[in-house]
Amino acid sequence: MSESGGTEKRGWFGRLRQGLSRSSTKLAEGITGIFTKRKLDQEMLDELEELLIQADLGAGTSAELVAEFGRTRFGKEVTPEEVRGALAGEIAEILEPVAKPLTPTETPAVVLVVGVNGSGKTTTIGKLARLWREEGKRVLLAAGDTFRAAAVEQLQIWGERVGAPVVVKGAGADPAGLAYEALERARAEGFDILLIDTAGRLHTKANLMEELKKVIRVLRKLDESAPHHCLLVLDATTGQNALAQVETFKSMVDVTGLVVTKLDGTAKGGVLVALADRFKLPVHAIGVGESADDLRPFSAEGFARSLMGFSAAADQS
Numbered sequence: 001m002s003e004s005g006g007t008e009k010r011g012w013f014g015r016l017r018q019g020l021s022r023s024s025t026k027l028a029e030g031i032t033g034i035f036t037k038r039k040l041d042q043e044m045l046d047e048l049e050e051l052l053i054q055a056d057l058g059a060g061t062s063a064e065l066v067a068e069f070g071r072t073r074f075g076k077e078v079t080p081e082e083v084r085g086a087l088a089g090e091i092a093e094i095l096e097p098v099a100k101p102l103t104p105t106e107t108p109a110v111v112l113v114v115g116v117n118g119s120g121k122t123t124t125i126g127k128l129a130r131l132w133r134e135e136g137k138r139v140l141l142a143a144g145d146t147f148r149a150a151a152v153e154q155l156q157i158w159g160e161r162v163g164a165p166v167v168v169k170g171a172g173a174d175p176a177g178l179a180y181e182a183l184e185r186a187r188a189e190g191f192d193i194l195l196i197d198t199a200g201r202l203h204t205k206a207n208l209m210e211e212l213k214k215v216i217r218v219l220r221k222l223d224e225s226a227p228h229h230c231l232l233v234l235d236a237t238t239g240q241n242a243l244a245q246v247e248t249f250k251s252m253v254d255v256t257g258l259v260v261t262k263l264d265g266t267a268k269g270g271v272l273v274a275l276a277d278r279f280k281l282p283v284h285a286i287g288v289g290e291s292a293d294d295l296r297p298f299s300a301e302g303f304a305r306s307l308m309g310f311s312a313a314a315d316q317s
């Protein structure tokens, strides 16, 4: 396992670095512009704070990061490299407590996946199913977004690809009934994990909430501890709006963890730091592309260093 595992790991860091390159380029160029050969003063710190806010790290978090940095280095000459290194270290500290891979232990573990339309729920389910299949787990998928036929097909394609059966009902079927049948089957056939897809039409918030609550209620008829995990999928390209989405979904269901998608091709990757700092919810995985390989458990140091434009995690040797 070690050799291919090592190659795999480097491949992932490369993809992460590449995926975050728009965010990291913007930050690195900004930092180079601010930290010219001068002693660190308040003006530079203010500019740095503004840059971090622009990169979606959030106002509160940006202020904390800059204050901490200024405390130890005020009046000293600092290079852009040192600034990036110091920020990467501070960001890794913020991220460390939330970087928790999802390793379900219940049998079957019921994982409900929620989030607004287009955030990446169905894709994330496919990718998670693939990771767990690779670990030898038996995974069942439930096509709970019964509103759109295309959503059901999309999940079926993923199911075939990763070797996970998909529980499907006709278009417009009751998602709660489908979830109930899926859990019955998962128990009867000895599946390890049941992943339930949901619709995410947020313009009808009251309906969505009712639908999700009903899904949870019927699951609890079979297993009162279900769902064991409720993952909220967030699209990083929405920037600060992702913070509002967490508030909305927390008011509807008991969100147990986050997955942040589409970190590739956006300059808003810093939003993950703002999310971690504000909500302290576990970030289970991040998505940096559309293919099955583009989702991995989230590593605090790998992310922090990639965001600050360093090529690999320091502990990687």
Ligand SMILES: Nc1nc2c(ncn2[C@@H]2O[C@H](COP(=O)(O)OP(=O)(O)O)[C@@H](O)[C@H]2O)c(=O)[nH]1
Binding pocket: 115, 116, 117, 118, 119, 120, 121, 122, 123, 124, 154, 200, 233, 261, 262, 263, 264, 265, 286, 287, 288, 289, 290, 294
């Ligand atoms: N670039 C990129 N695209 C993604 C990622 N995750 C999902 N997508 C794409 O985003 C679109 C919406 O994803 P989907 O899973 O259907 O969202 P859902 O409506 O929440 O189920 C699809 O075209 C996906 O391929 C990601 O990490 N990176």
Ligand SMILES: [Mg+2]
Binding pocket: 121, 122, 123, 145, 151, 197
């Ligand atoms: Mg979907």
